[in-house]
Amino acid sequence: MDRIEQKICEIIDSKKEEIMAFGRDIFCHAELGFKETRTSGKFVEEMKKLGMDAETGLAITGVKSYLKPKGSTEGPTLAVIGEMDALPIPNHPDAWSETGASHCCGHNAQLTGVVGAAMALADPEVAAAMGGNICFMAAPAEEYVDVEYRAGLMKEGKLRYGGGKCELIRVGAFDDVDIALGHHSMPGMDFGLYNGSSNGFVNKTVTFTGRSAHAAAAPHEGVDALNAATAALVNIALQQESFRDEDTIRVHGFVSEGGTAINVIADHVTMQYSVRGKTPEAYRDASLKVDRSLKAAAMATGCGVTIETLPGYMSGVPNNHTEVLDSVLKDLTDEKYNKRFDMGPEMHMTGSDDFGDVATLMPLVHFYSGGYTGSLHNPDVRVTDEYLAYVVTAKIFALTAYRLMKDGAAAAKENIADYKPVMSKDEYIAFMESMLTTEEVAPTPLPIVGK
Ligand SMILES: [Zn+2]
Structure with a gap:
């Protein structure tokens, strides 16, 4: 690791209590998709603490905050994305009584990882060492649930598509984004590449x-x-x-x-x-x-x-460029965290995820991390290692973003140049x-x- 990378890890470790507290707070106040008002408010607070503005109300509850003033930079913009929504599983012990929702898909770790990464990447020396711009994005409604509520929003004209990222794309929130970095929690492993295809x-x-x-x-x-x-x-x-x-x-x-x-x-x-x-x-x-x-x-x-x-x-599309993420995971492998599981392009998931919509339009760098037990979408899901779930996740987000964007965003530019979009945005909307x-x-x- 170079000196900046060591600094990134030091900043995140020095804030680990704060990061884990954020993850715990979101875990215990779960909200369903397009209703994540408390969660997005907490995300905005963190961005403002770091000196960034926040664009809010994107696809109802989505948020974007830019590391450098929007439009002030040459070169690509990397979106570092965390989902906010939870599942209607009221019999989880940490389900929030006000919503009946619980984070049995671990999306709270995604948002926490983005917040922790922002703490390090907003350091002036770190920010100055990167080309292009970074957009920290809180995305609503990945889970396709609560369908009647969404149908009501559609009738009122407040929503057109059922998924959060689909709506973010539709309203133009991805128009200035060139490459995306995303995450999902996975029980039973420490970390790995999440780069298979999906239905x-x-x-x-x-x-x-x-x-x-x-x-x-x-x-x-x-x-x-x-x-x-x-x-x-x-x-x-x-x-x-x-x-x-x-x-x-x-x-x-x-x-x-x-x-x-x-x-x-x-x-x-x-x-x-x-x-x-x-x-x-x-x-x-x-x-x-x-x-x-x-x-x-x-x-x-x-x-x-x-x-x-x-x-x-949309169907998920693997990225040919996983070398940056792979190098980060290798550098974070130690005696404690070495249980790695990679899902490569040869693996196909018959389930679906609206990161597929993002990967249809731009290269997506996507990883897993652990710290959970139980099976996702089930009330037995527990966070058993907060350091792994939240702090290591933040490090993977931050180091991967840095390595994509350092040296004038050389690695990000290479990935973007090699990527063939499955559809243009216009073709996506038409489909x-x-x-x-x-x-x-x-x-x-x-x-x-x-x-
Ligand atoms: Zn999920």
């Missing part, structure tokens, strides 16, 4: 409408919406062999309203579905096949159907809009025989 997805709310009738005395007078849903499930299952193995298509969901009474033919049945795949082309194809399955089910039963499709997240559709098929019941 993208769309979500669907499907409503079948039929006609009620007495289910025992006169079922032939009804039009059964539950039959339409049943036919739809079979039709969707039969699409399976039309999917290529390499596209890792996942179609999964549930019947969220299945009728009202045992002796009433259901006139209203709703289903929630996700359609995922390895590439936008692949999951768009699967999404169209699901739609035709639903419409065929409506036609077969005489029901009507409304299919509301919302764009989810998202093409996935934001409502299709309606009117009911077509036949006349009742004998009436």
Whole structure:
């Protein structure tokens, strides 16, 4: 490590109590996506303490703070990103009673790592040793939950896409960003590269409408919406062999309203579905096949159907340049922290993450760190090593940012030059809009025989 890098580690270690207290505070005051007002307020306070301004209200609760005055520098801007949101898991012992949310995905460590990194990178000597600019970003709503609240915001025109980074991209918060640095917590390991691919997805709310009738005395007078849903499930299952193995298509969901009474033919049945795949082309194809399955089910039963499709997240794209991050992880490996697990480009995750949207537009340098036990999205998640979860995470953020931006941002520039965007921002918005559709098929019941 050079002298500046040693200084970065010394500053972070000298503030470790403060950093761990911040992480603990956010952990115990978890908030759901697009509602992270306390969390973003705490982030703004920390940025202001370091002498930085904060742009707030980006995608409702998002924040950006620039290390150097915005527009004052030549060269690339690196976004150092921490997510703010938590999960609706009220039975976690540290769930916040006011929200019923808990940090069972460890996003509090991301935000804490960004705050700890900012403490070191804002040192005047450290800042002066870097080219370009750094933007510390607090991102809302990575978890796709609380869907009804978001649907309400969408109807009010306050939100258009369901994910925080998707919205940040839409409102232009990434327009001046050239390269991104992100993190996720991972139980059972110390740290590693998070550089696999992942599935993208769309979500669907499907409503079948039929006609009620007495289910025992006169079922032939009804039009059964539950039959339409049943036919739809079979039709969707039969699409399976039309999917290529390499596209890792996942179609999964549930019947969220299945009728009202045992002796009433259901006139209203709703289903929630996700359609995922390895590439936008692949999951768009699967999404169209699901739609035709639903419409065929409506036609077969005489029901009507409304299919509301919302764009989810884009497929994750590995970065070819992991040498800077790899060098940092090697330098931080010691007797205590050496359990490394790398997810490389050969590894594919069939889940999804809105860092995929960022990686669609610009190079993303992405890492894991530990300090947690339990399984993510489960109430058994605990922070068991605060130093690793928060302080080591801050060091990885800070050292990686520094090494990307030192020497006139040479490494960042190399990564940006070698990166081929999957889409331009305009193409991204056009794709998202093409996935934001409502299709309606009117009911077509036949006349009742004998009436
Ligand atoms: Zn997460």
